[in-house]
Amino acid sequence: MTPSGGARSPVARIGALPTGYARALIVLLIIAAFAILPTAYGDYLPQQITGYLVFGLLALSVALVAGFARLLNLGVGATFGVSAYAVAIATQHHIFNPFLLFAAAIGCGLLVSGLFGVYSIVASGIQYMMLTFLTTLAFFSLPLALPKVMGGDNGLTVKGDLGVSFGLNPLLGNEFYWFVLAITALCAVLSWYVLDSQAGKAVRAMGRNPVRAAAMGYQVSTYRVALTLFSGFIASIAGWLYVLQNAFVFQDLLGIQNSLNGLLYALIGGVDTIVGPLLGAGGLRFFIESVSRHSTQSSLYIGAALLLVVYFLPEGVLGLVRRGWRRLQAARGGAVAAVTEEEADTAAAEAAFVGFEADDQRAL
Amino acid sequence: MHEIPVQLLNGLVVGSSLALVASGLALLFGVLDIINFAQGDYFMLGGYALWLSLRFTGNFWLSMLIAAVVVGVAGGLLLMAIVWPLLDRSHALVLLATLGLSLILEQLATNFFGGDTKLIRPPIAAQIPVGTVHYPVYDLMIIAVGLLVLMGGFMFLKYAKYGIWLRAVAQNRTMAAALGVPVPRVYALAFIASSALAGIAGSMLVPVTSVYPTVGSDVILRAFIVVVAGGLGNFRGAALVALLLGEVEALGSIVIRPVEVEILLFALVIVLLVVRSRRQSALVRL
Numbered sequence: 001m002t003p004s005g006g007a008r009s010p011v012a013r014i015g016a017l018p019t020g021y022a023r024a025l026i027v028l029l030i031i032a033a034f035a036i037l038p039t040a041y042g043d044y045l046p047q048q049i050t051g052y053l054v055f056g057l058l059a060l061s062v063a064l065v066a067g068f069a070r071l072l073n074l075g076v077g078a079t080f081g082v083s084a085y086a087v088a089i090a091t092q093h094h095i096f097n098p099f100l101l102f103a104a105a106i107g108c109g110l111l112v113s114g115l116f117g118v119y120s121i122v123a124s125g126i127q128y129m130m131l132t133f134l135t136t137l138a139f140f141s142l143p144l145a146l147p148k149v150m151g152g153d154n155g156l157t158v159k160g161d162l163g164v165s166f167g168l169n170p171l172l173g174n175e176f177y178w179f180v181l182a183i184t185a186l187c188a189v190l191s192w193y194v195l196d197s198q199a200g201k202a203v204r205a206m207g208r209n210p211v212r213a214a215a216m217g218y219q220v221s222t223y224r225v226a227l228t229l230f231s232g233f234i235a236s237i238a239g240w241l242y243v244l245q246n247a248f249v250f251q252d253l254l255g256i257q258n259s260l261n262g263l264l265y266a267l268i269g270g271v272d273t274i275v276g277p278l279l280g281a282g283g284l285r286f287f288i289e290s291v292s293r294h295s296t297q298s299s300l301y302i303g304a305a306l307l308l309v310v311y312f313l314p315e316g317v318l319g320l321v322r323r324g325w326r327r328l329q330a331a332r333g334g335a336v337a338a339v340t341e342e343e344a345d346t347a348a349a350e351a352a353f354v355g356f357e358a359d360d361q362r363a364l
Numbered sequence: 365m366h367e368i369p370v371q372l373l374n375g376l377v378v379g380s381s382l383a384l385v386a387s388g389l390a391l392l393f394g395v396l397d398i399i400n401f402a403q404g405d406y407f408m409l410g411g412y413a414l415w416l417s418l419r420f421t422g423n424f425w426l427s428m429l430i431a432a433v434v435v436g437v438a439g440g441l442l443l444m445a446i447v448w449p450l451l452d453r454s455h456a457l458v459l460l461a462t463l464g465l466s467l468i469l470e471q472l473a474t475n476f477f478g479g480d481t482k483l484i485r486p487p488i489a490a491q492i493p494v495g496t497v498h499y500p501v502y503d504l505m506i507i508a509v510g511l512l513v514l515m516g517g518f519m520f521l522k523y524a525k526y527g528i529w530l531r532a533v534a535q536n537r538t539m540a541a542a543l544g545v546p547v548p549r550v551y552a553l554a555f556i557a558s559s560a561l562a563g564i565a566g567s568m569l570v571p572v573t574s575v576y577p578t579v580g581s582d583v584i585l586r587a588f589i590v591v592v593a594g595g596l597g598n599f600r601g602a603a604l605v606a607l608l609l610g611e612v613e614a615l616g617s618i619v620i621r622p623v624e625v626e627i628l629l630f631a632l633v634i635v636l637l638v639v640r641s642r643r644q645s646a647l648v649r650l
Contacts, residue, residue, distance in 0.1 A: 303467030
């Protein structure tokens with residue numbers, strides 16, 4: 001919470017994607033490695049990673065709203081699901097133009113996140129969380145209420161074959177994988193750009209301490225709505241990619257479980273980073289796929305993983321790595337002040353996560 | 365029109381058991397500011413505890429008491445152990461920890477009891493005529509027991525020493541501690557009472573709905589709606605809204621499909637919450 005005395009601003013230090021050219025090069029190399037290496041192992045690995053990337057985007061959108069803006073949204077899955085359903089429903093009405101479908105997915109997803117935007121104006125903390133929770137429950141019931149349009153609990157199959165995914169086949173070759181990888185990288189860079197901008201820094205300041213930010217003259221609700229919509233945009237892209245890959249939508253996509261999975265991935269990776277949610281989604285999905293291949297106890301493992309994260313890794317794997325790295329550097333360069341400051345920052349960040357009331361008191 | 369009296373009674377059965385679960389949630393939220401996602405699983409455990417102890421004791425009412433005590437004490441202390449280290453940290457972490465507990469409990473219940481539904485015959489088989497149909501006496505007993513427990517809870521909060529302490533801690537923990545209220549003991553009581561309420565409801569409903577590992581999920585969703593609509597942390601509000609919700613669902617399903625009733629309810633609660641979210645307060649009120 002203390003103002004930075006170091007050479008770089010605290011906000012820049014929190015960012016997962018660094019600013020220097022050398023680091024940009026590293027990021028490019030990693031993307032290139034992801035583009036080339038998995039394809040050497042046949043078709044299955046790229047397909048698997050495609051799924052991880054899609055859910056990584058969902059986790060990223062959760063991290064944007066829950067980690068950076070500190071609004072604990074339990075309904076991001078609804079945005080994801082509505083976007084996926086929009087594509088499936090449109091193809092039932094013989095709309096196969098991929099650009100139109102993309103527009104439909106993003107449009108419908110943004111409508112849902114607009115609702116969350118309204119919530120962020122009228123509520124915060126637990127109230128906001130409950131509102132988003134109830135909203136995702138309502139969306140979960142929607143397919144049963146509108147069985148003719150949304151297929152009830154049988155789900156909906158996407159019509160129109162490969163035309164809907166620009167002719168890319170998700171089950172054959174690597175083109176669809178590269179397509180998803182490119183979009184994921186674009187979304188990550190875009191998120192980094194947004195968060196590193198003046199507005200993004202303001203949003204983070206509000207997450208840390210809305211009262212102070214408001215006192216400094218920022219329109220807290222405007223920024224919150226803007227970030228909610230941006231996060232909804234990312235979630236809609238994830239939903240759109242999901243439906244292109246799987247060509248099938250079902251009720252659970254809209255439900256609370258989907259949202260919670262996104263939150264869990266983000267938390268494991270590091271909820272206030274950009275790469276963390278992507279890593280968390282890949283890591284946890286891989287873990288669950290591996291254990292559920294051998295046993296039916298996956299929900300036991302997820303529960304245990306959740307408890308482990310809550311007790312031992314509240315800032316996620318990436319947060320831990322970052323802290324270790326800083327400590328190492330401090331030991332070398334003697335920049336002890338920067339480390340304690342960073343620790344104060346993360347401690348405050350964790351304390352402030354959702355708990356606005358506590359923060360308000362601290363500010364007064 | 366002849367189904368209205370029966371549906372009114374059905375609504376009361378659902379409502380009074382829901383009120384037990386929800387008032388437990390509200391109590392915990394009021395005192396500790398936490399939301400327990402595992403409350404539905406304590407409902408489920410109550411059912412299994414009854415089923416198990418009925419096999420040993422053979423007495424339904426004694427088994428119900430055992431179920432309430434076991435779920436209350438064991439469940440409450442387990443929850444306390446999980447939540448205690450997180451109390452001074454973020455709400456989100458508490459929420460996720462209880463969610464983890466919920467997933468673990470559901471899986472363990474499946475492992476121990478199997479995924480099938482366990483059915484118990486009601487201890488009282490008699491039926492009394494209501495309008496043109498016969499209504500089971502046991503269902504009326506559920507309503508009576510539920511309302512009695514709720515009334516007892518209300519009186520406890522209002523007049524008993526620990527009840528007053530509960531409200532005091534909910535209102536101002538620091539001040540209550542300064543005035544000599546044993547805060548950790550009051551917390552323990554809140555955990556135990558909240559779990560026991562879910563345990564009673566779960567065991568009471570086994571003869572009506574039977575018990576299976578995910579029986580809690582349906583209950584917990586409704587309980588959340590009730591707690592939100594009743595005012596977070598409001599014991600009486602939660603109880604009243606639960607009864608109302610049971611009636612609305614029962615009567616509404618005469619006219620439209622249950623799933624439509626559900627969506628309308630969600631919408632109603634969301635609007636309610638948006639409207640009243642400006643004035644936040646989280647106290648155990650009466």
